[in-house]
Amino acid sequence: MMSKILFINTIILSAIFLAGCTSNEEGDFEVAFDNKIEHIHGIGYAGETNGLYFATHGGLKIYCDSEATRNYNDYMGFNAVDEGFYTSGHPGGHSDIPNPFGIQRSFDGGRTLEHIKFEGETDYHAMAVGYDSHDIFLMNPERNSELEKGFYRSVDEGETWEEVDAEGLEGGVLSFAMHPADSNFVAAATSEGIYLSKNGGNDFKVLTDAGHSGTAVYFFEDDLYYATYGESVKLVKRSVRNDDKVAINIPKMNDDGILYIARNPRNTEELGIYTINGDAYLSKDGSVEQWGKILNDGNAK
Template identity: 50%
Template structure:
């Protein structure tokens, strides 16, 4: 009996190792090396807990991790809206050629790196280009540009993962909205970049105040727990940090950009010194020293 039990234990271990090995191979197979050009990047962020910097592109996800580039081997969806969260990402857009999702895909989320998508709502109805999700709260703020079965045109906030929506009044917000951001855990803070500047709300979007220079165009906004990072453009791009507790503004640094400026900002939640930007002309840079120096990782949307 003892010998038989020992054999059974060994077999169980072997099977477990084999299954685990197959699982790891499957995990690796979903991401394959990437050396090419990505089209129409619509979002950027450190999604989940794997240190990867995710780019939402016209042909699916591209990932920059530990100095190497990867792409997914399936799910080539056109992720038009994209928001990284602590467990993965939320997105909107259109299905890829390999997908059986309706067009548009509405609002979806993935907590496994993009292998599977979970429906939040609006499938076959809406494509949200401008959206943001709280990194830890998962509260959703979005711009609805066309009427659907639930929402008319406007800016909406959901604090229950899309079960219900509240239209925000956005008093004081001026211009066409180019980008939105919502605080990681406290959804009373919402920021908007418009062609009239960068605006901040501290009452869940009820009222907004201009925090950038009045003549500048707002191009990018990003929250961490303490600060709002934003970029505005007036002849040249300007990268700044706004402390939400004391309203102090501090200048950050940018790489040399010629007739160009960041449209997306990301920060690694595991290492706040790590920043990333993506620009209008398809350049991407990463910094490991809080913007003091930058390394270019995309040149005209082609990996470096």
């Protein structure tokens, strides 16, 4: 069995180095995908579509109606929102966007990207965006033209930035999540556990027991979904209003863990997860008693 240390190191390396569907009116922007999907840096239901987006080094892969499609660019820090998605990353071979992206957004399924901030300066891996608010929380990895190294939030879609202390946040950060509408709630998955801030990231409190490393965080309405790895893989749904929590049934996993979580806002019974070993599952029954595997080691099923 994979040791816990090796497992967590693998996750950290993956994090660091690592709609329905639209029509095909614009040529080969979306084409049938039949290759292996690797280096995924986020999943989500973006804009007014029902397809589950996978943000990868090789572009966007969109799973819809049992088919996967593709388009291009290297997406990191991917966050689905009500009108589309926000992202960081690197341009593809035919793009004239400066490298790295900084922060970009798309409201047309990735056909075009709109510059928000830090284009040509910074690549953001740990970034969260409110699904409805479009507020941004991020970890700035190194000094750029406007920000020092540290943690920042913006409540005006990247126009201005406020530094926050992130007091109490421990361990290597794997990912952040922000409440869809109330940006006081920010969650973090780190090598030391799952953390929650109720004041916009000024301070965090750990939600998990010692020995349980956090691997994924995701907000849907007032519920925080989070995944951990300790003696086993666990997925939990916790209300940020009253702290009620419930364990969620997950597929059997061997030497694996959950990296990304997404719920379909147009079909709330549909929940998707993606794992460190390149597997992806969908549950469509609401009770999460049945899971269908849509990726097996990165291969579309």
